[in-house]
Amino acid sequence: MTKQYNSSITDDELRRLPLLQFDGKVTLVDDMEKFRRVMDEIGRPSLLGFDTETRPAFKKGRRYKVALLQLADADRAWLFRLNMIGLPPELASLLSDGNILKTGVAIRDDLKALRLLAPFEPDGFTDLQGIVADYGIEELGLKKLTAIVLGYNLSKSQQVSNWEAPELTVQQQLYAATDAWACRSIYLALNGNEIHQ
Numbered sequence: 001m002t003k004q005y006n007s008s009i010t011d012d013e014l015r016r017l018p019l020l021q022f023d024g025k026v027t028l029v030d031d032m033e034k035f036r037r038v039m040d041e042i043g044r045p046s047l048l049g050f051d052t053e054t055r056p057a058f059k060k061g062r063r064y065k066v067a068l069l070q071l072a073d074a075d076r077a078w079l080f081r082l083n084m085i086g087l088p089p090e091l092a093s094l095l096s097d098g099n100i101l102k103t104g105v106a107i108r109d110d111l112k113a114l115r116l117l118a119p120f121e122p123d124g125f126t127d128l129q130g131i132v133a134d135y136g137i138e139e140l141g142l143k144k145l146t147a148i149v150l151g152y153n154l155s156k157s158q159q160v161s162n163w164e165a166p167e168l169t170v171q172q173q174l175y176a177a178t179d180a181w182a183c184r185s186i187y188l189a190l191n192g193n194e195i196h197q
Contacts, residue, residue, distance in 0.1 A: 003192070007138040009147045020152035022178040024075035028168065030084045038078050039090050044097075045073050049184030050104035050125070052113065053163040053176055066113040067163035070180035071102070077177030082117060083164050092120035100124050103187040104180070105142045128186055135190060142182060149186045154178065 029038050042048075049072040055064040069080040069091070080091065094100060095114065103126045104110065111122045129140045137148055146154040161172055168176075 003190075004136045005148050007136055009139065009144055014144070014147050014153055017147055017151060017153040020146055020150065020154050020178060020182060022072070022077060022174065022181045024072075024077060024177075024181070026077045026079065026173050026177045028079050028081065028173060030081040032085060032088070035080070035085055035088060035091075039094075041076075042071065042073075042078060042094070045100060047101045047103065047184060047187070048073060049077075049180035049182065049187075050102040050107065050110070051176070051180040051183060052110040054113065055162055055164045064164065065116060066110070068168075068176055069114065070176045072177060072180035072184055074184075077181055079168070079173060079176050081168070082114075087114060087118040087120075089118070092118050096120050096123050098123035101126060103128060104183045105129055105140070105145065126187065128183060128190075131190065142179060145186055146182050149189050150182070154182060 027034075027038055027041075029035050049070075051070045052066045053068040053070070054066045057063055065083065067081065067083040069082055071078050071080075095102070101124050105128050107125055107127045111125070114120075128145060132140070132145060137145065139145055139148060143154045143156055146152055155175065155178075157171070157175070161169075163172070
């Protein structure tokens with residue numbers, strides 16, 4: 001039998017929850033030498049959390065290219081600074097690999113933005129928004145999904161920070177890593193694998 005969750009959560013209930021924070025190893029990939037090392041490190045996992053970040057545009061009509069791609073496994077997160085390294089073929093190949101499950105929230109726009117950097121055919125993606133209704137959940141945002149499924153609050157304080165800054169702050173890196181890891185954790189929890197902080 002499929003576990004049922006609360007369909008939604010109030011902002012007041014959300015505020016009372018403990019904060020979720022990724023406490024594994026975060027690797028920032030901002031040059032090709034690091035990129036090659038990291039691709040060997042990632043290997044061929046069965047499941048990765050997935051997310052992207054784009055510099056916010058505060059002017060009407062202005063849009064920026066996707067700046068950061070985050071992938072996470074159980075205890076490691078890799079942050080690829082696409083504004084510095086582009087989308088190398090090896091990374092595009094991972095995103096096209098149907099044998100590596102990649103899960104995130106609202107991934108259609110992420111993939112569209114990534115494909116503007118380099119052409120590839122995405123495969124192996126599961127959008128959490130497409131499966132949560134089967135569990136009685138009506139919320140679709142990552143913050144509320146994290147609260148309903150994992151029982152934790154997710155900080156969004158870095159969301160509109162500059163993802164193209166010369167250096168990403170520790171807070172930005174932690175935020176980006178936590179988002180991708182949370183997607184993986186939610187997917188596992190929905191499939192009966194509880195995550196313990």
